[in-house]
Amino acid sequence: MPNDTTQLDATQTPTADAAIEAPESKDAPDSVGIVTPVSYHFDEPLLLRSGKTLLAYDLMVETYGELNAARNNAILICHALSGDHHAAGYHSATDSKPGWWDSAIGPGKAIDTTKFFVVALNNLGGCAGSTGPTSINPDTGKPYGPDFPVVTVRDWVKSQLQLMDRLAIKKWAAVIGGSLGGMQVQRWAISYPDRVANAVCIASAPKLSAQNIAFNEVARYSITSDPNFHAGRYLEHNTYPKQGLMLARMVGHITYLSDSAMRAKFGNAGSQLENTTRGNLGRDLRSGTLSFGLNVDFEVESYLHYQGERFSSNFDANSYLLMTKALDYFDPSVDYGNDLSKAFAGGDCKFLLVSFSTDWRFPPERSRELVETLLKAGREVTYLEVEADQGHDAFLMPIPRYINAMRGFLDNAYKELVCDAS
Amino acid sequence: MRPDQEIIQRWIEPDSRVLDLGCGDGSLLANIKLTKKVKGTGLEIDSDKIQTCVERGLNVIEQNLDAGLWNFQTDSFDTVLLAQTLQALSHPDQLIDEMLRVGRRGIVTFPNFGNWKSRVYLSSKGRMPVSKFMPHAWYDTPNIHFCTVRDFDALCKEKNIKILERTVVNLKHEGSLWMRLFPNLLGEIAIYHIARS
Numbered sequence: 001m002p003n004d005t006t007q008l009d010a011t012q013t014p015t016a017d018a019a020i021e022a023p024e025s026k027d028a029p030d031s032v033g034i035v036t037p038v039s040y041h042f043d044e045p046l047l048l049r050s051g052k053t054l055l056a057y058d059l060m061v062e063t064y065g066e067l068n069a070a071r072n073n074a075i076l077i078c079h080a081l082s083g084d085h086h087a088a089g090y091h092s093a094t095d096s097k098p099g100w101w102d103s104a105i106g107p108g109k110a111i112d113t114t115k116f117f118v119v120a121l122n123n124l125g126g127c128a129g130s131t132g133p134t135s136i137n138p139d140t141g142k143p144y145g146p147d148f149p150v151v152t153v154r155d156w157v158k159s160q161l162q163l164m165d166r167l168a169i170k171k172w173a174a175v176i177g178g179s180l181g182g183m184q185v186q187r188w189a190i191s192y193p194d195r196v197a198n199a200v201c202i203a204s205a206p207k208l209s210a211q212n213i214a215f216n217e218v219a220r221y222s223i224t225s226d227p228n229f230h231a232g233r234y235l236e237h238n239t240y241p242k243q244g245l246m247l248a249r250m251v252g253h254i255t256y257l258s259d260s261a262m263r264a265k266f267g268n269a270g271s272q273l274e275n276t277t278r279g280n281l282g283r284d285l286r287s288g289t290l291s292f293g294l295n296v297d298f299e300v301e302s303y304l305h306y307q308g309e310r311f312s313s314n315f316d317a318n319s320y321l322l323m324t325k326a327l328d329y330f331d332p333s334v335d336y337g338n339d340l341s342k343a344f345a346g347g348d349c350k351f352l353l354v355s356f357s358t359d360w361r362f363p364p365e366r367s368r369e370l371v372e373t374l375l376k377a378g379r380e381v382t383y384l385e386v387e388a389d390q391g392h393d394a395f396l397m398p399i400p401r402y403i404n405a406m407r408g409f410l411d412n413a414y415k416e417l418v419c420d421a422s
Numbered sequence: 423m424r425p426d427q428e429i430i431q432r433w434i435e436p437d438s439r440v441l442d443l444g445c446g447d448g449s450l451l452a453n454i455k456l457t458k459k460v461k462g463t464g465l466e467i468d469s470d471k472i473q474t475c476v477e478r479g480l481n482v483i484e485q486n487l488d489a490g491l492w493n494f495q496t497d498s499f500d501t502v503l504l505a506q507t508l509q510a511l512s513h514p515d516q517l518i519d520e521m522l523r524v525g526r527r528g529i530v531t532f533p534n535f536g537n538w539k540s541r542v543y544l545s546s547k548g549r550m551p552v553s554k555f556m557p558h559a560w561y562d563t564p565n566i567h568f569c570t571v572r573d574f575d576a577l578c579k580e581k582n583i584k585i586l587e588r589t590v591v592n593l594k595h596e597g598s599l600w601m602r603l604f605p606n607l608l609g610e611i612a613i614y615h616i617a618r619s
Contacts, residue, residue, distance in 0.1 A: 382481050
């Protein structure tokens with residue numbers, strides 16, 4: 001669920017702005033370099049889960065690597081709550097930050113663009129170029145705002161299928177995603193089992209728990225109760241619910257980190273957890289003294305303010321509401337008498353699942369539930385429970401065990417699909 | 423191929439479903455996937471060995487056997503393997519039950535503590551045997567439940583488990599007529615093919 005760009009800040013100091021990435025990394029041999037997004041227009045109406053229809057829509061897409069002649073080396077990347085199509089590389093020579101999953105996608109990286117053709121898109125309802133609440137509603141000539149229909153994971157995957165057909169790809173070599181992205185991976189395996197050869201589902205869950213939904217509701221309530229929300233028509237009032245978005249993001253961000261990650265990050269400037277922060281608990285002060293007032297005293301407070309501030313100026317509030325609803329509604333078992341294993345009964349794609357020890361948003365138990373379900377469905381599963389301090393955020397980090405397993409899994413996929421077939 | 427693996431292979435039916443408990447680096451699974459076209463899955467907790475399995479294209483699940491096989495359906499495999507792991511389990515008897523719930527048949531191999539070398543070591547020195555066969559000191563060993571061929575026979579009888587076949591080999595995984603005649607005295611590694619009665 002974490003954001004595309006803010007995750008990368010998790011390794012930076014709270015006050016540091018984005019310009020941390022070394023400029024030469026654009027030319028690094030393992031970077032996809034400068035990339036240009038492409039918008040695809042679709043005129044075929046998309047019947048949504050809610051019963052509503054989107055008559056036409058656009059999807060903003062980035063691709064990395066080359067599609068081979070057999071068109072069997074394509075990988076789909078599904079983004080999480082606030083991610084988008086910009087998964088790897090840079091948009092310009094002066095761009096300071098790479099795409100949200102640059103650590104995993106590139107020449108020679110785990111998702112190797114010298115082997116695979118990698119497709120990443122912004123999902124419907126998003127705010128990075130695909131049709132969403134900030135797009136113009138053809139019926140009114142004004143932004144959709146709150147009138148944009150509620151989209152579900154199933155709807156996204158349906159639109160991703162349209163994109164797949166447009167690109168003339170018969171079967172994805174792999175569909176990969178973490179968190180909410182992992183839910184799209186599950187949906188692919190359920191709805192279009194013949195179109196997926198491998199499914200990589202990281203730090204995800206078969207559906208949200210009450211606690212997960214509760215955090216989403218706090219986020220939504222903070223947005224909708226902001227006086228600048230204007231029932232979702234804030235753009236027409238030339239404003240936006242900045243405070244609400246900030247608060248939503250601050251709460252969300254706490255759930256992406258682990259207690260231990262926060263102790264390490266804000267304890268003596270993030271030095272060795274074991275040696276120096278045991279007594280500190282991550283209580284580093286901003287200025288070295290307490291203010292005895294309502295000022296920001298601790299580094300962690302400053303960090304959350306920074307994250308909220310940055311996010312609120314980059315993300316659309318209505319999109320955020322839609323994405324959290326998509327999370328809440330995800331439960332593919334409802335069509336199968338609440339037995340998810342029946343949902344996975346068709347198809348023969350192989351699964352790789354990974355969870356992280358300190359992830360309390362989608363903890364290892366949730367992935368183990370999925371493993372059990374897939375085994376019950378007689379599916380081929382590989383599962384890793386990776387020790388990592390970073391909480392839910394870990395899925396965006398280059399943690400060696402996790403990255404190496406994904407590389408090994410995809411290398412085998414490549415051998416089986418591309419090498420053995422040719 | 424190690425002779426014990428060769429023996430195990432003979433007991434695996436082609437195109438069957440095999441669950442390997444404590445699959446290590448997956449060498450056995452990889453082999454029977456190739457020669458017997460089995461649909462295999464391994465359970466392992468060592469991260470390096472899991473990575474090797476992944477690189478070999480095997481299905482491997484990170485799972486501690488002491489937690490049981492709760493996530494596996496009854497009768498979901500044809501054969502469940504437990505090679506050289508029995509002695510390291512907290513509840514070996516319970517895992518044997520679980521094996522024969524999840525699979526129709528089981529294959530179990532373990533170091534035979536009843537071997538004459540252990541007996542001589544213990545009786546002459548009066549201390550727990552430490553050798554190439556059992557290289558750990560008593561206080562620092564993963565092997566917490568040693569048993570002998572006769573012990574395992576007794577367990578199977580108690581649990582009403584059918585022994586389809588039993589064989590023993592030495593550390594070089596060689597068998598002999600003498601070992602067949604005196605398995606508990608001469609066998610160093612015991613290999614059992616078991617089933618529900």
